[in-house]
Amino acid sequence: MIIERFLQYMSYKNLNDNQVTIQCNLSNGLIGAAKKGRSDLGRKAISKILATYPDLNKVWLLTGEGNMILEKSTAVETENEPSELLSNLELENKLLKAQIKKAEDMNERLLRIVEKMGVF
Known part of the structure; x- marks a missing residue:
């Protein structure tokens, strides 16, 4: 899951929930709720995280x-390069498929529960 990987990154960078919330301008409690499985990070939060931590x-x-961690590259890439746009679309597609x-x-699971209850 995304939150588990981000928690690995936070540990690697010695960041705590409060630091990330402030640095990324996230809603209070978002990281904690995601840790507990009560919510997902969401696209906006992920975008803010990636913008804040370019590595x-x-x-x-x-x-x-x-x-x-990204390796430092000597190649200069722009936001509008077709290959990067394609890469971003592919990533978004993978994320949406996972969701x-x-x-x-x-x-x-809900259908199995409802069937066991005899509602249908």
Whole structure:
């Protein structure tokens, strides 16, 4: 999960919830709620986190693939390069697919519970 990977990053950087909340301008309690599984970080929070910590690899954060920390590159990339736009879309697609899978799994569990209750 994204929060678990971000917690690894926080540990690596010796950051606490309060520091991250202030530095990223996040809602109070968001990190704690995500830790406890009561909420997800959400797209806006993830964007703020990635903007605040440029060494954090967004591919790793979203998918678990690659290294946690970005290697310093001599190549200058711009926000509007087609390859970067494609990469961002692919990452967003993976994130959305994971969220859909999670929702489908939850629906299946809820249907089993309802069936056991004899409602349908």
